[in-house]
Amino acid sequence: xxxxxIGHISIKVMDMAASVKHYENVVGMKTTHxxxxxxxxxxxxxxxxxxxxILTPSDQAGxxxxxxxxxxxxxLDALAERIGAHGIAVEHLAAGxxxxxxxxxxFAMPSGHEMRLFAQKECVGTDVGSTNPDPWPDDVRxxxxxWLDHCLLMCEFDPANxxxxxxxxxxxxxxxLNFFQTEQITVGPDGAFQLASFLSHSSxxxxxxxxxxxxxxxxxxxxxxxxxxxxxxxxxIMAKNRVRIDVAPTRHGLTRGETIYxxxxxxxxNETFAGLGYQxxxxxPVVTWTEDQAGRSIFYHTGVLEESFxxxxx
Numbered sequence: 001x002x003x004x005x006i007g008h009i010s011i012k013v014m015d016m017a018a019s020v021k022h023y024e025n026v027v028g029m030k031t032t033h034x035x036x037x038x039x040x041x042x043x044x045x046x047x048x049x050x051x052x053x054i055l056t057p058s059d060q061a062g063x064x065x066x067x068x069x070x071x072x073x074x075x076l077d078a079l080a081e082r083i084g085a086h087g088i089a090v091e092h093l094a095a096g097x098x099x100x101x102x103x104x105x106x107f108a109m110p111s112g113h114e115m116r117l118f119a120q121k122e123c124v125g126t127d128v129g130s131t132n133p134d135p136w137p138d139d140v141r142x143x144x145x146x147w148l149d150h151c152l153l154m155c156e157f158d159p160a161n162x163x164x165x166x167x168x169x170x171x172x173x174x175x176x177l178n179f180f181q182t183e184q185i186t187v188g189p190d191g192a193f194q195l196a197s198f199l200s201h202s203s204x205x206x207x208x209x210x211x212x213x214x215x216x217x218x219x220x221x222x223x224x225x226x227x228x229x230x231x232x233x234x235x236x237i238m239a240k241n242r243v244r245i246d247v248a249p250t251r252h253g254l255t256r257g258e259t260i261y262x263x264x265x266x267x268x269x270n271e272t273f274a275g276l277g278y279q280x281x282x283x284x285p286v287v288t289w290t291e292d293q294a295g296r297s298i299f300y301h302t303g304v305l306e307e308s309f310x311x312x313x314x
Contacts, residue, residue, distance in 0.1 A: 002079065002178045003201045006208070007069035007118060008051055009151055009221050011268050012058035012314075016040060018265040019055050026241050026262075027223055027270065028142035029053065032124065033099055041099065044223065045127035045137050046146035050100050053148060053221070061266035061314040063218035065106075065114035066151055066208070068177075068201075073102065073119040080105055082176045095120070110168035111155040112216045142241075143234035143272055145223035150206055150273075152219040154313040157212025159193045166210045170197040173208070180282045182206055183254050187291040195294070198254060205255035205277040217313035220261065222271040228258045234272045235260050247309065253300040254289065261309075268314050 013019035020040055023029045029042040032050050041051035049069075056064055070076060080090045083105070093104040093116075102120030109115050127137040136144070155165035173179040182205050185196040198206040211219060225231060231249050238245055238260070246261040246269060256277035262270050278284075289297035295305040 002070060002075060003068045003117070003207075004071055005069055005202060006052075006148055006150060007049065007067040007116075007121065008054060009066045009148065010054035010056060010064035011218065011221065012060060012062040012064060013055045013264065013266040013268070014058060014061060015265055016055060016057050022241075022243070022264045023053060023055070024141060026142045026237060026243055027272075028140060028144040030127075035099055043124075044145045044147045045140060047148070048123050048126050049121040050124050051121075054098075061264075061268050063113065063153070063314065065116055066153075067104065067116035067118055068207075069121070070117055070119050076103065076105055076117060076119060079117055079177070083107055086172055086176050088172075088176075109153075110172050111153065111165040111210070113153050113155075142237050143223070143225060143230070145225060145272060147224050149204075149222045149224040150208055151221045152209040152211060154213040154215065154217040154219050155210050156214070156216055157193075157195065158214075159188060164193060164212065165216070166197050166212045167194045169210050170194065170199065173199050177201070179207070180280075181286050182280050182284070183287040183289070185211075185254075185289045185291075185294050185297055187294070191288070191290060195291075196254075200280045203276075203279050203281065205257070205280050211310060213310060213313065215313075218268060219313050220269040220271045222273045225272050225274040227274050231258050231260050231272060231274050238262050247299070247306075250302070251300045253293075253297040254287075266314075269312070 033041040038057045040055045042053045043051050091106040095103045100122035104116045104118040106116050179199040179201045183198040187195045196211040198209045201207050244263045249260045258274040296303040
C-alpha cells in the first residue's frame, strides 16, 4: 500500500507563453493539454502519464501543489484515515477535478504546502513506446529531461521560538505516508535542530526534500538527466537561451547528485539532476551532515553556500 512516486507539480507563472517556451525548449518537455482556464500541462519524453508539470497563469510566481501517485485506488481510503489520524483535514476531490486524473485526496502538510494523492491518470506512454524501444526519441529538444524527479520545499524554521516545520513534515511523511529518511542536515547545539531533510519512497536518494527558511515556499522542481555530460550540455542550452543560471554545474554532497540550478522566466527555480547517487533502502543508516559541513553537503566542490540559495524561493 502507499505512495509510488511523484505524479506532478503545479506552479504559478506570470508569462505563460515565455514559460511554455522555457519548459519545452530548455527543459525539453512537451505540451499535452491546455484547459479552458489557460492552465498548460506538460510531460517529459520518458514519462508515461499524460502530464507531470502544470503551469497556471498568475500575477506572481510560486507553488500551487505537489501530487504523488499511489499504487491502487483503494490506497487513497487507507491513507485518508492515516492522514486524518495526524489531525490533518483531508478533502476528497472527484475524478476529473484535474484533467485526465482520477479522484484525489487534498490536504496541507504541517508546513502548509498543499499536497495531493491520486491513483489514476491517463497513460499516454513514453515517446519511445513500450515495444522494442530505442534509448531516446529522435525529436528531443533542449536538455531532454527524462522525468520530473522531485521537488524541494522551503519550510518555516525558527527554533528559537519552537518552530521547525522541517522536522514536523519529516515526522508526518514517515508516520502517515510511509516515506523513509535518507539524509539530513542538523544545526545548533549537538545538532539538535533538523535544518534539512531528504525522504524517499523508492530506491532513489530522495522523492521529496525540505529545508528550513523564513517562510514556506518552493525552492525548486527537479528534472532527471542521464549523466554529468548531460548536465554540462544543459548548461550550454541554458546559455544559448539566455536562461538565468543560479548555480553552475557542480556536485552535491547530499545524494551525491550532479546538478545545475536555473530559473524559469517567472523566477521559479529549476534543477537538472543526474546520477542516482546510491541505492536508498529502508534499512540504510540515515546520512547526517553537521553544521560545520553544511556548505559542502550542498556544494561539495567548493563548500561555499551562497545565502540566496537558501533564502530565495517562490
